[in-house]
Amino acid sequence: MEIRDPIHGSIELTPVETAVIDSAFFQRLRNIKQTGFAEFSFPGATHNRYCHSLGAMHLAGTAFDHIFQGYPFSSPSVRWRLRQAVRLASLLHDIGHGPLSHTSEEVMPQLSDLNIKIYLKKENRRANHEDYTIKIITDSELSPVLVKNFPDLSPKHIALLIDKSLPEDDEFFIDNEINIRPLLSQIVSSELDVDRMDYLTRDSYYCGTSYGHVDYDWLMANLTYYRNENKLNLAVQRRALYTFDDFLISRYHMYLMVYFHHKAIIYDEMLLRYLKSPDCEFKLPSDTSAYVKYDDYSLHSVMGKSENQWAKMISARQPYKMLYESHEQKNVEVGSLEKKLREKDIDVIRASSTGRLSKYYSGDASSTEPIFVIDKDNLSRQSVTRIEETTQIFDKYQDARKIERLYVSPKDYGRAQKALEE
Numbered sequence: 332m333e334i335r336d337p338i339h340g341s342i343e344l345t346p347v348e349t350a351v352i353d354s355a356f357f358q359r360l361r362n363i364k365q366t367g368f369a370e371f372s373f374p375g376a377t378h379n380r381y382c383h384s385l386g387a388m389h390l391a392g393t394a395f396d397h398i399f400q401g402y403p404f405s406s407p408s409v410r411w412r413l414r415q416a417v418r419l420a421s422l423l424h425d426i427g428h429g430p431l432s433h434t435s436e437e438v439m440p441q442l443s444d445l446n447i448k449i450y451l452k453k454e455n456r457r458a459n460h461e462d463y464t465i466k467i468i469t470d471s472e473l474s475p476v477l478v479k480n481f482p483d484l485s486p487k488h489i490a491l492l493i494d495k496s497l498p499e500d501d502e503f504f505i506d507n508e509i510n511i512r513p514l515l516s517q518i519v520s521s522e523l524d525v526d527r528m529d530y531l532t533r534d535s536y537y538c539g540t541s542y543g544h545v546d547y548d549w550l551m552a553n554l555t556y557y558r559n560e561n562k563l564n565l566a567v568q569r570r571a572l573y574t575f576d577d578f579l580i581s582r583y584h585m586y587l588m589v590y591f592h593h594k595a596i597i598y599d600e601m602l603l604r605y606l607k608s609p610d611c612e613f614k615l616p617s618d619t620s621a622y623v624k625y626d627d628y629s630l631h632s633v634m635g636k637s638e639n640q641w642a643k644m645i646s647a648r649q650p651y652k653m654l655y656e657s658h659e660q661k662n663v664e665v666g667s668l669e670k671k672l673r674e675k676d677i678d679v680i681r682a683s684s685t686g687r688l689s690k691y692y693s694g695d696a697s698s699t700e701p702i703f704v705i706d707k708d709n710l711s712r713q714s715v716t717r718i719e720e721t722t723q724i725f726d727k728y729q730d731a732r733k734i735e736r737l738y739v740s741p742k743d744y745g746r747a748q749k750a751l752e753e
Contacts, residue, residue: 342389347480356473362626367432368598373538380425390525391421398554412483417515420492427463430630437606444617465490471619510562513700517565542584550574557703569706576724583688591684597650605641651738665735680738688728
């Protein structure tokens with residue numbers, strides 16, 4: 332099967348992949364917007380996680396082909412099943428995403444209620460969308476579909492590439508005594524993963540911005556592997572290092588200028604207040620058979636019938652208005668301003684948005700699988716270094732960028748503005 336995508340052009344799907352895509356769980360992603368409330372600032376941003384997941388799967392296959400070009404697998408069947416596993420992991424990485432945005436995780440149940448059998452450690456915390464993803468892949472109506480159509484791999488093998496903390500209990504990812512799982516996991520989730528490559532390009536396209544424009548073809552063509560003792564890690568050729576820098580900066584700017592846009596932020600803050608309200612009618616179920624029916628439309632439907640003030644304002648598109656904004660690294664003034672407004676009996680929402688170039692390499696890079704840079708000189712000599720030791724981008728952007736904002740009700744805006752002037 333072939334589908335046409337506005338970002339990647341032609342995307343080829345096998346019949347067995349189509350069976351997964353046609354499942355109710357994956358079709359649900361059609362009804363979950365990729366950028367949440369961003370459409371109120373960027374009207375074209377109505378694309379969904381369904382399209383993004385297809386794009387990520389396509390890029391995963393392309394990345395695999397570039398990285399393992401000429402790699403000595405023990406057999407073609409091993410190559411096929413590993414390639415299929417990473418495509419499926421990229422396809423399903425968002426399958427458990429909640430409605431609208433990560434804010435809806437506020438009404439997810441306790442992790443114990445999900446009863447995720449492959450989790451060995453029992454934690455007493457609220458579940459998140461990644462927990463739902465692992466549950467849906469390994470223990471839902473989708474699991475038999477995966478087992479039936481992919482007899483050479485199991486749902487757990489897909490989950491192992493999405494959740495790096497899950498322990499291996501077989502040698503599925505071992506070939507010629509080398510563990511290939513670390514590299515495949517990095518294709519799915521890392522500083523150079525296909526998830527980011529797709530959503531940056533896609534979000535930029537639909538938002539009408541240029542921040543996500545990077546030479547991905549060159550970056551992809553220079554992906555390779557590095558054998559690090561008895562395992563493989565993701566590596567990039569030295570000649571594409573500047574493109575990698577551009578990729579990181581592009582994502583950084585997308586967060587600051589698009590994902591952290593003041594309109595999207597206030598809607599998220601108001602949604603959070605609705606979901607935290609004692610009279611909130613919207614709760615996400617632990618039963619995956621019921622969860623498949625929960626999407627953006629079901630949440631908007633509940634809010635449209637609610638008497639909750641926050642739900643009413645969201646439904647009527649009447650958000651709080653931004654009164655104050657600061658992009659300073661450290662701003663002690665905002666707390667004082669917030670206090671003064673509250674002293675005048677003005678309800679204020681304070682929102683802090685923090686953008687960081689890299690959560691992996693800002694400080695300690697030892698907690699994650701490394702990415703390597705391979706440099707060949709004119710004499711065909713090869714040197715290998717960790718990427719954070721090769722580029723200066725992490726040092727130059729090591730500080731987080733914090734945006735502080737104060738919002739007030741439109742009816743209080745004039746009074747609040749006067750209070751600030753005083």
